[in-house]
Amino acid sequence: MKEVLTRAPNETERLAAHIVFHLKGDGREERGTSTIVALQGNLGAGKTVFVKGAAESLGIDDTITSPTFVIVKMYPIGIDVPWKQLVHIDAYRLESEKELNSIDWKTLASDPKNLIFIEWPEQVGLGVPERALWLEFEAVDEDTRKIVLPDTVSLPEHFV
Ligand SMILES: Nc1ncnc2c1ncn2[C@@H]1O[C@H](COP(=O)(O)OP(=O)(O)OP(=O)(O)O)[C@@H](O)[C@H]1O
Numbered sequence: 001m002k003e004v005l006t007r008a009p010n011e012t013e014r015l016a017a018h019i020v021f022h023l024k025g026d027g028r029e030e031r032g033t034s035t036i037v038a039l040q041g042n043l044g045a046g047k048t049v050f051v052k053g054a055a056e057s058l059g060i061d062d063t064i065t066s067p068t069f070v071i072v073k074m075y076p077i078g079i080d081v082p083w084k085q086l087v088h089i090d091a092y093r094l095e096s097e098k099e100l101n102s103i104d105w106k107t108l109a110s111d112p113k114n115l116i117f118i119e120w121p122e123q124v125g126l127g128v129p130e131r132a133l134w135l136e137f138e139a140v141d142e143d144t145r146k147i148v149l150p151d152t153v154s155l156p157e158h159f160v
């Protein structure tokens with residue numbers, strides 16, 4: 001695992017853009033399923049800010065707001081990347097199996113056209129697969145956030 005410190009929200013957004021670039025790959029690999037980024041960390045740790053940065057890097061104009069009350073929001077992607085849709089899920093208030101069915105997680109998670117960001121992935125047994133990119137966010141002080149990511153993610157030098 002490696003750690004990245006960001007010192008302002010826009011740095012977290014920039015990190016997100018780099019990670020999207022990393023996930024995009026060289027376009028030659030087979031994609032039989034969705035791409036999932038699981039965002040762990042406390043309230044206010046910067047997970048939604050990260051999704052906002054990812055969305056901006058994909059040319060999504062809509063403002064990303066926390067989907068807490070609707071659980072899931074979808075944004076079409078209009079640029080030439082492996083995905084057609086960004087899916088933003090906030091599982092914080094997901095409380096029952098019934099709600100789980102209402103977002104149809106299995107269908108979303110199996111569609112290779114989806115790039116899925118999920119906050120609070122540990123909630124109610126959504127069954128976020130091991131293959132997801134798991135990132136952990138932590139507030140260090142008012143402006144600083146620590147993001148823990150696997151070594152397999154390559155980032156430009158100034159980020160490490
Ligand atoms: N380095 C930083 N990176 C990201 N956000 C920061 C940073 N420094 C300060 N912040 C502030 O921290 C807050 C992060 O809020 P955000 O909604 O992204 O948290 P969250 O992890 O999604 O929380 P929740 O679990 O409640 O959804 C924002 O108000 C943002 O301005």
Ligand SMILES: [Mg+2]
Nearest residue numbers: 047048066119
């Ligand atoms: Mg959030």
